[in-house]
Amino acid sequence: xxxxxxxxxxxxxxxxxxxxxxxxxxxxxxxxxxxxxxxxxxxxxxxxxxxxxxxxxxxxxxxxxxxxxxxxxxxxxxxxxxxxxxxxxxxxxxxxxxxxxxxxxxxxxxxxxxxxxxxxxxxxxxxxxxxxxxxxxxxxxxxxxxxxxxxxxxxxxxxxxxxxxxxxxxxxxxxxxxxxxxxxxxxxxxxxxxxxxxxxxxxxxxxxxxxxxxxxxxxxxxxxxxxxxxxxxxxxxxxxxxxxxxxxxxxxxxxxxxxxxxxxxxxxxxxxxxxxxxxxxxxxxxxxxxxxxxxxxxxxxxxxxxxxxxxxxxxxxxxxxxxxxxxxxx
Amino acid sequence: xxxxxxxxxxxxxxxxxxxxxxxxxxxxxxxxxxxxxxxxxxxxxxxxxxxxxxxxxxxxxxxxxxxxxxxxxxxxxxxxxxxxxxxxxxxxxxxxxxxxxxxxxxxxxxxxxxxxxxxxxxxxxxxxxxxxxxxxxxxxxxxxxxxxxxxxxxxxxxxxxxxxxxxxxxxxxxxxxxxxxxxxxxxxxxxxxxxxxxxxxxxxxxxxxxxxxxxxxxxxxxxxxxxxxxxxxxxxxxxxxxxxxxxxxxxxxxxxxxxxxxxxxxxxxxxxxxxxx
Ligand SMILES: Nc1ncnc2c1ncn2[C@@H]1O[C@H](COP(=O)(O)OP(=O)(O)OP(=O)(O)O)[C@@H](O)[C@H]1O
Ligand SMILES: [Mg+2]
Numbered sequence: 001x002x003x004x005x006x007x008x009x010x011x012x013x014x015x016x017x018x019x020x021x022x023x024x025x026x027x028x029x030x031x032x033x034x035x036x037x038x039x040x041x042x043x044x045x046x047x048x049x050x051x052x053x054x055x056x057x058x059x060x061x062x063x064x065x066x067x068x069x070x071x072x073x074x075x076x077x078x079x080x081x082x083x084x085x086x087x088x089x090x091x092x093x094x095x096x097x098x099x100x101x102x103x104x105x106x107x108x109x110x111x112x113x114x115x116x117x118x119x120x121x122x123x124x125x126x127x128x129x130x131x132x133x134x135x136x137x138x139x140x141x142x143x144x145x146x147x148x149x150x151x152x153x154x155x156x157x158x159x160x161x162x163x164x165x166x167x168x169x170x171x172x173x174x175x176x177x178x179x180x181x182x183x184x185x186x187x188x189x190x191x192x193x194x195x196x197x198x199x200x201x202x203x204x205x206x207x208x209x210x211x212x213x214x215x216x217x218x219x220x221x222x223x224x225x226x227x228x229x230x231x232x233x234x235x236x237x238x239x240x241x242x243x244x245x246x247x248x249x250x251x252x253x254x255x256x257x258x259x260x261x262x263x264x265x266x267x268x269x270x271x272x273x274x275x276x277x278x279x280x281x282x283x284x285x286x287x288x289x290x291x292x293x294x295x296x297x298x299x300x301x302x303x304x305x306x307x308x309x310x311x312x313x314x315x316x317x318x319x320x321x322x323x324x325x326x327x328x329x330x
Numbered sequence: 331x332x333x334x335x336x337x338x339x340x341x342x343x344x345x346x347x348x349x350x351x352x353x354x355x356x357x358x359x360x361x362x363x364x365x366x367x368x369x370x371x372x373x374x375x376x377x378x379x380x381x382x383x384x385x386x387x388x389x390x391x392x393x394x395x396x397x398x399x400x401x402x403x404x405x406x407x408x409x410x411x412x413x414x415x416x417x418x419x420x421x422x423x424x425x426x427x428x429x430x431x432x433x434x435x436x437x438x439x440x441x442x443x444x445x446x447x448x449x450x451x452x453x454x455x456x457x458x459x460x461x462x463x464x465x466x467x468x469x470x471x472x473x474x475x476x477x478x479x480x481x482x483x484x485x486x487x488x489x490x491x492x493x494x495x496x497x498x499x500x501x502x503x504x505x506x507x508x509x510x511x512x513x514x515x516x517x518x519x520x521x522x523x524x525x526x527x528x529x530x531x532x533x534x535x536x537x538x539x540x541x542x543x544x545x546x547x548x549x550x551x552x553x554x555x556x557x558x559x560x561x562x563x564x565x566x567x568x569x570x571x572x573x574x575x576x577x578x579x580x581x582x583x584x585x586x587x588x589x590x591x592x593x594x595x596x597x598x599x600x601x602x603x604x605x606x607x
Contacts, residue, residue, distance in 0.1 A: 061442055062605065084446050085351070095439035099371040111363040112449045114352035130345035140374060156443065161346045188342040193349075 010073040012037040012164050012195040013058060017067030019219075020053050027053040029219030030067065035197065035212075037072075037163070040190050042210030042227070043199040046311070050219040051199035052092050055166045058197070059089045071164060088157035092168040094149045095156075098142040102133050102152050105141060109159040127155040132181070147178025154185055165189060167198040171205060183208060204304050207231065215314060223314050231305070239277035239286070242299040246270040252295050259286035277302050357450040364457020368431070372461075382465055386420035386473040393540065394480065401541055406481050413477040414484075414494060414566040415539035418559055420473045421498045422530055424465040425506035428458040429513030429522040436604060437518060452598045459506050466502045470495050486572030494569035497582050501562040504586035507593035514600040539563050558585045 013035040020028040028050045035041045045051050056062035058069055060080040068075065074082040096105050103124050110120030128137045131151045136144060141152065150170060157165060167186070171179040186209050190196055200206050206213045207227045215223040215230070223230060239260070243252055249271065253264045256275045260282055264275040277283045283302060290297060305313075355363070372378065393416065398408035432455060435441040444454055474482070474491060484491050509526050516522045536550075537559035543551040554560050565582035568574035 056442075059446055061445060081448065084448055087446060089442065089446050091439045091442050093439040095441075095443040097367070097371075097440055098438070099374060100367065101370075101374075104367075104370050108363065108367055109443075109447075111366075112355055112360060112444070112447045114355040114448070116352075119352070126345050126348075130341040132341075158346050160351055161349050185342050188340070189346055192343055192346045194346065 010037075011035055012039075013041075013069070013071060013197060015058070015067065015069040018054070018057060018064055018069050019066040020050075020057060020062065020064055026219050028057065028064075031216075031219070031221055033214065033221075035195070037195045038190070038193065039212065040186065040196045040198065040210045042206035042213040043197065043216055044201070044203060044206045044213050044310075045199070045216035046201060049216045051216060052168055053219075054216070055089070055091075055168050055197070055199060059087055059166050060084055061089070086163045087166065088160075088162035088164075089166045090153050090157045090168065090170060092172070094153045096141050096149060096153050098140065101138050101140055102144070102148075103128055103137045105152060105156060106159060109156045113160045115159075123159060127158065131155040131185070145178075147174050147181065150174060150178065150182060151185070154182070158189070161192065162194060164195045164197070167196060169199055169201065171200070171202075179205075203231075203310055207304070215310060217311070217314075223310075230310075237277050237302050237304050238274050239283050240274045240299075240301045240303060241272065241287075241290070241297050242269070243271045243273075244296040244298050248295045249273060251293065252290055255289045255293065255295070256286050259289050271298075355449045357453060360449040360453035361456045361460065364453050365460050366457075368458060368461035379468070382424060382468055383472045385423055386416070386469050387476055389419060390416055390473060390476055390480075397540070409477065409480055409482050410571075411542075411567070412540070413474070413482045414570045415537075415563040417470055417473050417494070417498060417566055418501070418537075418562045419534050419539060420469040421466045421502035422505055422534065422559070424462060424469050425502055425509050426523050426526045426530075427465060428455070428462050428506050429509035429511075429516070429526060430519045431458050432510055432513035432601070433516050433519045433522045436514065441604070451602060455510050455597060455601060459503060459510065462506050463499055463503065466499045467495070470498060484570040484572070486570050486574075490569050490572045490574075493574075493579075494566045497565050497569065497579060498562060501558075501582055501586045504589040504593075505558075507590055507597050511593055511597040511600055514597060514604055533557060533559050537563055558589065561585045 011034050013033055015031055015033045018028055018031045018033075019026070031050075031054060033041075043051050043054065053062065057064050058071065058076060060076050060083050063077060070076065071083045072086050074086075076083050097108070100108065106124035106127055107120045110123045111117070115123060125137075128134055131154070133148060133152060133155070136148060141149065144152065154167070154170070170186070171182050174182065183205075186196060186198065196209075198206075198209065210227060212225060213223075213227050213230050214221045239256070241252065241256070243249060249266070253266065253273055256264050256273065260275050260277060262276040264273050266273050275286075277286075280302075287297070287300060390413070393412060394405050394409050398405035398412070402408035402411060432441075435444070435454070441454075445451070474495075486493070508529070509522070512525050512529075513522050516525060536553055537557045538554050539559065543554040546554065561581040562585070565574070565579050568578035
């Protein structure tokens with residue numbers, strides 16, 4: 001019943017000119033967001049872009065320097081307690097207790113949320129089973145793998161199902177299998193009605209999970225929109241080819257240009273070349289044309305644009321680690 | 331490719347579709363939960379019990395046999411004087427655990443998670459401090475037990491010893507708020523014990539735990555008399571030997587209350603504001 005109170009048009013998250021500095025560093029530098037309930041919203045940005053700082057302010061963990069932010073209509077500063085009743089946070093660093101078992105961690109959460117002893121135990125058991133941790137329920141968390149720890153961390157956030165969940169880089173450092181599990185979990189959570197704001201450094205992940213994406217750099221939103229639009233603005237996937245014989249590259253280039261209808265890019269490695277590949281059927285034709293002229297490829301791949309390429313397109317420069325100060329911004 | 335991946339989505343959907351919100355945990359239940367958390371951690375790592383017992387044993391043996399003869403003429407005589415005093419130090423050394431535990435939580439992000447939960451926040455500190463009471467009892471039992479084996483004969487008998495233990499537990503509880511505050515402020519857990527020792531050892535050595543200040547110059551005597559640890563040691567001695575007057579005990583209790591009144595709100599405020607700015 002709590003979950004449906006949001007259908008009256010109040011956004012799950014609304015920010016206006018939100019700002020936070022640490023000394024000289026403008027970690028978040030004027031962010032405006034309006035996110036409706038019931039969606040997965042992706043915040044995409046490189047190291048130091050201000051993603052965690054943004055989440056910490058929205059989750060009432062950090063006081064903004066300026067601007068405003070509200071969660072389901074409640075101000076994050078003035079009504080922090082009401083905000084806390086609606087949200088959960090799974091921070092970038094796993095916030096589970098290494099010195100306890102998985103089950104004990106979840107009982108701890110349940111009790112602190114207000115469940116009685118018995119109900120806290122039941123809830124812990126339910127979540128352990130649902131999040132595929134049954135085999136390790138009674139093991140110390142310090143013995144968990146990264147993926148298990150992440151799942152436990154998310155489970156701990158769901159002891160009481162929140163209306164809004166913050167996930168700060170939920171798949172950083174996970175192998176593909178664990179990453180897929182986390183993706184499945186995210187999809188299940190949003191299906192249950194929980195709004196999710198997740199941060200990531202991978203365009204692929206934002207694309208996979210989020211309906212809308214904000215690209216953040218140096219504390220500012222540099223692009224925002226549905227993931228399809230964003231990708232279209234960046235350009236579509238690219239076909240990468242490596243030839244056995246670098247001498248055949250000129251001819252291979254001609255063939256790819258002909259079949260794909262776009263100019264090819266020649267890589268620094270004399271055996272490699274690439275070209276935009278929007279259409280799968282034409283990619284297959286193009287590869288067919290190469291083998292038709294006995295041009296042997298040792299490797300080929302179709303890749304989505306990387307975050308680096310997104311950045312290059314959106315800003316005309318590479319994504320850097322450290323944020324620049326105000327004066328070096330164009 | 332994904333066929334080997336267990337399908338977690340469906341059970342997860344079932345588990346999170348439960349939309350119930352229990353009433354807010356009471357302050358007491360939140361505190362008891364934190365106490366339980368400490369007890370579980372202790373259960374998983376019982377080896378810390380050995381650390382806790384070793385320190386008081388080493389100090390007791392070291393001082394009794396190294397300095398006893400020099401300070402009091404005979405080790406037996408010194409033990410009668412020294413044991414109630416070193417019991418204070420045994421307790422004080424245990425107060426560091428809370429600061430370290432709180433700091434570890436802050437650094438690991440457990441603290442962030444707690445802060446978004448709707449329970450009475452000081453419970454996180456209070457639960458830890460109550461857990462420390464168990465440590466005080468262990469440290470005191472080891473110290474006094476070994477003392478009895480070595481020839482300590484308390485004139486106050488069992489009631490005197492128990493009363494002294496009670497006063498020292500109150501004193502330890504108050505002092506642990508200081509280290510809880512240090513635990514909130516310190517950058518890493520290792521710094522907590524370092525900083526705490528810098529506070530503890532000067533205070534311990536400028537107290538009357540080891541020698542009576544009679545023979546000292548008058549300014550040192552004043553220093554010793556102002557030292558809260560001296561008051562705790564005086565109460566401990568008087569109670570164990572059955573010579574306690576009203577003010578011997580009240581002195582220690584008043585000091586404990588004063589420390590708590592200053593440092594408990596400070597620690598809680600620092601904790602609540604940590605990282606918020
Ligand atoms: N507590 C702090 N004190 C000082 N500087 C900070 C603090 N927190 C963040 N910063 C700085 O603010 C900027 C933004 O940091 P933030 O952690 O929000 O980035 P992020 O996008 O989450 O990066 P990452 O992908 O590495 O997690 C960085 O330059 C960081 O060094
Ligand atoms: Mg971050």
